[in-house]
Amino acid sequence: MMLVKANRVRTKGASAMTGKETERKDTGGGPILQASGITRIFGRGNTAVTALENIDLNIPPGTIVALRGRSGSGKTTLLNILSALDDPTEGQVYFKGREITGLSGSERSQIRRKEIGLVFQSYGLIPLMSAYENVEFGLRIAGLKGNREVVEHALDRVGMRERMKHRPSELSGGEQQRVAIARAIVHQPELLIADEPTAELDSRMGLQVVRIFRELVKESGMTVVLTTHDPGMMELVDHVIALEDGNIVSQTTNESPLI
Numbered sequence: 001m002m003l004v005k006a007n008r009v010r011t012k013g014a015s016a017m018t019g020k021e022t023e024r025k026d027t028g029g030g031p032i033l034q035a036s037g038i039t040r041i042f043g044r045g046n047t048a049v050t051a052l053e054n055i056d057l058n059i060p061p062g063t064i065v066a067l068r069g070r071s072g073s074g075k076t077t078l079l080n081i082l083s084a085l086d087d088p089t090e091g092q093v094y095f096k097g098r099e100i101t102g103l104s105g106s107e108r109s110q111i112r113r114k115e116i117g118l119v120f121q122s123y124g125l126i127p128l129m130s131a132y133e134n135v136e137f138g139l140r141i142a143g144l145k146g147n148r149e150v151v152e153h154a155l156d157r158v159g160m161r162e163r164m165k166h167r168p169s170e171l172s173g174g175e176q177q178r179v180a181i182a183r184a185i186v187h188q189p190e191l192l193i194a195d196e197p198t199a200e201l202d203s204r205m206g207l208q209v210v211r212i213f214r215e216l217v218k219e220s221g222m223t224v225v226l227t228t229h230d231p232g233m234m235e236l237v238d239h240v241i242a243l244e245d246g247n248i249v250s251q252t253t254n255e256s257p258l259i
């Protein structure tokens, strides 16, 4: 998608993200997400699969962080753990300084619904609901009352207010993903987690989605953690964490993202 090489600084290994970017944007409260010694093993005995092995990472607030890696490298497994959908076999995750690993299912679900926004590769919109109703549903999932102004504002932020009466089947893939983003941010979460949000979009639509993420970061100080296969994405985000076979093999800070 992008041809221009950005100016980068490399940090080695699985150590915490440090350096200028963190110092500049993360002035007060430390990382919004912190993972320490995360291991995730699926199954038991002969058939056990180690999807993640001793992962340490820090996500600075107000940045876009991309997890990249080949299919099966552990990206979705790590996102699920960071968004409190799944518990690791070993290790701890801290969200805004509070440990979320080891909480009960209902406590985790509360945090996920109220404080995190989730975006998926295949949008996950409800087919029989209009764009407006889908976003309003996001508000109700967060335990909040439907509120026309709030719903329309969320749709406005992704440029979909004009088409809010349409159902998903009447929208393009990029438009559906924008509605899905509106649904994920309507309750104003501090953290947006997106698993391959651009995988089903062409590069122009994908770029538009990342531009929306960038605006959310700039306007609301939101933090976005996403996974991607798209090499073009690497020039657009603030940090890239590369996974290989469940291990972090590099962490890159992009000093001058292209958007």
Ligand SMILES: Nc1ncnc2c1ncn2[C@@H]1O[C@H](COP(=O)(O)OP(=O)(O)OP(=O)(O)O)[C@@H](O)[C@H]1O
Residues within 6 Å of the ligand: 042, 043, 049, 050, 051, 069, 070, 071, 072, 073, 074, 075, 076, 077, 078
């Ligand atoms: N529920 C599960 N049960 C058993 N193994 C699993 C489960 N979920 C994931 N795995 C295994 O864990 C490893 C990591 O899977 P994961 O879905 O995290 O990869 P990924 O990097 O997201 O891949 P992709 O790019 O294809 O989405 C894979 O070997 C996968 O087969």
Ligand SMILES: [Mg+2]
Residues within 6 Å of the ligand: 075, 076, 077, 195
């Ligand atoms: Mg995946």
